[in-house]
Amino acid sequence: MTTWTELKFGGRTFSSEVRKLGDMKEVVLDKRFLASANMDMELYYMFRDVSKNEEDKKRIKERELRYDITIIPPNTLGAEFVKTAGHYHPLLPGSQMTYPEMYEVLEGEAHYLLQRREEERGREKITDVMVVKAKEGDKVIIPANYGHVTINPSKTTLKMANWVARAFSSIYGPIEVKGGAAYFELTNGEFIKNENYGAVPDIRFLKPEDTWIKQIKLNNEVAMYELLREPEKLQFLI
Template identity: 50%
Template sequence: MGNELDFYGNVHTPDIRMLHDMDEVVHDQAWLRSQENIELYYMYRDLSKNGSDHQKIVEHGLRYDITIIPPAMLGDEYVKTAGHYHPVVPGHDVSYAEVYQVLEGEAVYLLQKAEGDRVVDVIVCEAKAGDIALVPPGYGHITINRSDSTLKMANWVCRDFSSLYEPIKKLFGGAYYLLTAGFVKNSDYPEVPEIRFVKPMDYPEAGLFCGKDMYDIVNDIDKLDFLVNPQDHPEVFGKITAP
C-alpha cells in the first residue's frame, strides 16, 4: 500500500518491478548479489478519465499507462526499466510502435533496432516534462532515470500484444549501459553501433505535440491508429528512423 495513483479521481494500484526481476540486465553484478529485493518502479496500466473514455480506448485497441520511476542507483548504473521489444503485427513484417510523454522529471530513452542477432541502430532521446518520445517499429527500448527526481511518464500503446523481454535479457541488458561515467557499450553484443542522439520532437501527423498533454488525443483517437496498424503509417516514423 502507499503507491496508489489517483488519475482523475480513479485510484489505481501498480504492478511493481522489483530489483531481482532485473537480475539479468543490471550492469553491476557484484553489487546486485549483495542486495535485497527492493521495489524499483511502478506501472499503472489501462488508465482513463471516465467510463466513456475507457470504452473508446478499448474499441480502438489502445491502452494508456503511467510509469513512475523514483531516482536510484543500481550499483554504478542509473535506474532503468527492464527493456523490451514488441512483436510484429499479425500478417505483416512490421512490429508495433509506442509513444511516451514525460509528465514529471526527466527521462533518457534508449532505443535499439535489431536485425537478426545484430543491433544496427541505437538512438538516445533525452526528454523533460512535456516532451514526446516515439518508439518506432523494430526498436527495443529502455527508459533510464538519470536525474535525482522522480520520473513520471505516460505511454499510449496497442493493447493487443505482449512485450518481448527475452531478447534483451539474453544479452544482459541493452546495447549500452548508462553509468555514472557515461554510456558504456555492452560487450555481450557482437556489434554495437555508435549512438545517434535525437531531440524530442512533435509528430503532427499523429496529433502529438511536445508540451500538450497527449492523453487529450482520446478526443481525436483515430490519430493513434499508427500504434495499432503501424504498417499503414510510415509517414509517422520517418523523422526518427532516418539517420
C-alpha cells in the same frame, strides 16, 4: 524511499504492478552491487490501462489502445542509473513491422535508449542505437522494430505515460539474454557498450521531436492523454 502502490487519476484509483530488483537482475551491469543488494528493492511502478472515467475507459478499449503510467523514483543500480527492464514488441499481424509506441514525460527527466534488432543469417544484429533525452511535456515515439529501455538519470522521480496497442504483450527475453540493452548509462553520464552484443553502432543522440511522424501533428502543449479526442493521431499504433 517513497513507494507508489496506488495512483489517483481523474478521480479514479489504480493499483500498481511493481518491478523489483530481483525481477530484472539479469539486465544489471554491476554484479558486485547485485551480490549484496536486496532483491526485494522496488525499482519502479506500472499502472496499466489507466483512464479518467468510465466513458474514456470504454473509448480506449473500443480503439484497441491502452494508456499506462509508469513511475520510476531516483535510484542507482550500483554503477548505473535506475532503468526499466527493457523489451521489444511483436510484429503487427501480416507485417514485418513491430508495434510502435508513444511516450510522454509527465514529471522529471527520461533517457529513452532505443535499439533496432534485425536477423542476419539467423543471428541477432543491432543495426541502430538511439538515445532520446526528454523532459516534462516531451513526447517520444518508439518506432517499429526498435526495442527500448527507459533510464531515470536525475535526482527526481520520473513519471511517464504511454499509448500502446492493447493487443500484444511485450517481449523481454532477447534483452534479458544479452544482460541488458546494447549500452548502459553510468552514473557519471557515460554510456558504455554491453560486450555481450559484440559489434554495435555508436549511439545517435536525438531530440524528442526527431522521433515524431510528420503526418501526425504533435506538440508539447497538449497532454498526450487528450489525443483520445483526436483518435486519428493514435491510429498508427494499431
